[in-house]
Amino acid sequence: MRRVVAAMQLAQQSPARITQAFALATDVATRGGTFDPSASLFHSKQYRIVDQLGEGGMGTVYQAYDPMLERNVAIKVLKPGLPSALRHRFLAEARHGARLAHPHLARVYDLGIELDTGLDWFAMEFLQGRDLETLLQRARLRRLRLPTTLVGIVFDHVLDAMQHAHDAGLVHRDVKPANIFVSRRPGHDLVSAKLLDFGVALDRRRDRDNTDICGDPRYVAPEQILGEPNINHRADIYAAGISLFEALAGWHPMETVIGQGTQALIQAHCEGELPPLSAALPRHWSATMRARLEDVVRIACAKEASRRFDSATAMRKALKQALRPETC
Ligand SMILES: Nc1ncnc2c1ncn2[C@@H]1O[C@H](COP(=O)(O)OP(=O)(O)O)[C@@H](O)[C@H]1O
Ligand SMILES: [Mg+2]
Secondary structure (H helix, E strand, C coil): CHHHHHHHHHHHHCHHHHHHHHHHHHHHHHHCCCCCCCCCCCCCCCCEEEEEEEECCCEEEEEEEECCCCEEEEEEEECCCCCHHHHHHHHHHHHHHHHCCCCCECCEEEEEECCCCCCEEEEEECCCCEEHHHHHHHHHHCCCCCCHHHHHHHHHHHHHHHHHHHHCCEECCCCCHHHEEEEECCCCCCEEEEECCCCCCEECCCCCCCCCCCCCCCCCCHHHHCCCCCCCCHHHHHHHHHHHHHHHHCCCCCHHHHCCCHHHHHHHHHHCCCCCHHHHCCCCCCHHHHHHHHHHHHHHCCCCHHHCCCCHHHHHHHHHHHCCHHHC
């Protein structure tokens, strides 16, 4: 145990001594020793970076390999030089991911600091597939629409994950196709979706300052884009509604406004009417199904938060009902 303590001290003294500390710890592991349960455990692990998977405002996501557990992981590394408030959000994102256990949320395994650069990182479940934004862009390039069954499954999963986060007191605040990851289940035709990126999530049980304006202006609810206090889970329901419109129609409901800048988008969210979704859906779908889908999006995207679905589960049920085969 003395060797373990020595290894911990070495690692703390200087990042450059981590190799020496690692060697010491490995030496202890191979030789064996007396375990003292009252001491803390020193742990050292090297992830091998394999490939870059994506990049957003706060971090870069890499595929990496964990040689100890012999599995792939995804590692998100915080970008250098960001203000400390963003670092706190990043750490909170990792902790939310570790706390939430749900089949449609990516599980966070580990959080650490890279010793040479001092950059924060966290390791999470590695997902294979594509985010919904990429799928939508590809379909559009080929003048295709995403299969309705796929859209139904994806939003069923995402709304289920949203409900789980809401029950834990979190408001995601950045629900959009780029943060929805779609994987094919191994050996299945079926897809599975996960809601990613709790980087700007609001923890209603902890965060006192919740008026900061964040999220993607293409998807944010009026009360969120205006920085109103006490926004709640209904802001995510609005963003899910806009995303659902886009996934079903193949184009964003405020498409014509997007090129005109953020101010025009704010106005569209706060005052504009959504185009009728039913008119954007294929003519051969039954009128009932088109009308029901339009209702789901209209209720989810009501300007006044209190007029939206009162929970993600309620929206999920309404969507399931709208897509029921007998209504086709
Ligand atoms: N666990 C994961 N497995 C595979 N790819 C991922 C994973 N997490 C994120 N990505 C990819 O990286 C992109 C950016 O990740 P995200 O968490 O949204 O970062 P940011 O906060 O920078 O937007 C995602 O759109 C997705 O394509
Ligand atoms: Mg993102």
